[in-house]
Amino acid sequence: MKYKILASEKFEIPEPLQETVTIDVFDDLWRDETVLATTAKGYDALIVRNMTQVNSNLLEQLKSIKVIGRLGAGTENIDVDYANQCHIPIVYAPLQNTNAVAEFCVAQVFNAFRHLPDAIHEAKQGVWNREKYLSTGREISGCNVGVIGFGNIGKAFTQKMDALGANVLIYNRTPSNVTAAFHHTDLVNLLKSSDIISIHLPGGDKTKNFLHEGNIGLIKRGAFLMNSSRGGVVNETALLAALESGQLSGAMIDVRTVEPAYADALARHPNVYPTPHIAAFTLESQTAISESVVMDIIRVLQNKSPQYPVPVR
Known part of the structure; x- marks a missing residue:
């Protein structure tokens, strides 16, 4: 089964995984919550960076989303507690950058x-x-x-x-x-x-x-x-x-x-x-982050345990 993943911010699709998943990337989708919620219909997973505000209102509308991947170590832009209430696990990359x-x-x-x-x-x-x-x-x-x-x-x-x-x-x-x-x-x-x-x-x-x-x-x-x-x-x-x-x-x-x-x-x-929030941006770190997050999303969609789940508070 080829899973459908939506990215609401700029994202380089890991080449080794392109045959496993379909990832649609919209660099500026984070700017409009309503458009993001509408676009996300039918997708299995959502990938975000730090600009997408994954709040309770958005989470209520993500009916088909089964897992959210955060490209990075911070999760302050995600309502982790409410996502847990919605039974939507969050995976992230705490070490790769x-x-x-x-x-x-x-x-x-x-x-x-x-x-x-x-x-x-x-x-x-x-x-x-x-x-x-x-x-x-x-x-x-x-x-x-x-x-x-x-x-x-x-x-x-x-x-x-x-x-x-x-x-x-x-x-x-x-x-x-x-x-x-x-x-x-x-x-x-x-x-x-x-x-x-x-x-x-x-x-x-x-x-x-x-x-x-x-x-x-x-x-x-x-x-x-x-x-x-x-x-x-x-x-x-x-x-x-x-x-x-x-x-x-x-x-x-x-x-x-x-x-x-x-x-x-x-x-x-x-x-x-x-500088414009670029400390974590190297070719090596972004490749490692992308591969880690996508692999963890696949693990969750396959009902397996992810390597880097965001701890439930």
Whole structure:
């Protein structure tokens, strides 16, 4: 039997599976819930990224959908509890983008410490200003890197920073999950001591505005802040204020509170390196994610246990 799968966002169909399933891809179907619900009629499964809001209203209308696949590790755009009530299991890819995001964060540390985007842009414009960068760069070796959140990605990033000679300080809401090889500290000490802070927290109500005006004010003056987790974790008004006051030297922002995000004051700030939520996007990670999610969808449709089911809360 060839199963019918609908993808509501851009999706590369894994070549080895093309003969097993029919996958219809609509890059922008996520924009209109009514159109999505209508289009989904007759399909066995739905594949989404982070833009499709799989809420209770949509789930009520997905009468033929037997399983939903999330291309990624986060599920805050899916009402998992209501899906469970509707007997629609969710499968996802919690591990497959770990290295891609960790490497992206390492690249952003180099960008921040060596001002690479600025230097590249100036050189392309014919500006040969070596003196500007004479003593502005920083070395990773010996600096303090603060990591907030020690899940799969936080751990992978920590290992890479440690290999580069950084002193890594870790704050995790469950301290016992931090392996003995690394140093766990309290949040206040991390904020006050770190030269660069990287956030690796899940989205949701428990982490909304985790960094806010009160604790952003504790960050070491001149430090950098990097967020590649979820936009709502950082209060953007407080972040912009810290940049404008000079407390923060810069910020690397891959995620925003509202996405898609456009050229607002935060994105336009000269000391912000904004990217459009691409930390997980590598050829290798997306191939692994796609194959894993589609294989798990097939397993569910065949009444088998998936490898990566979203835990029922």
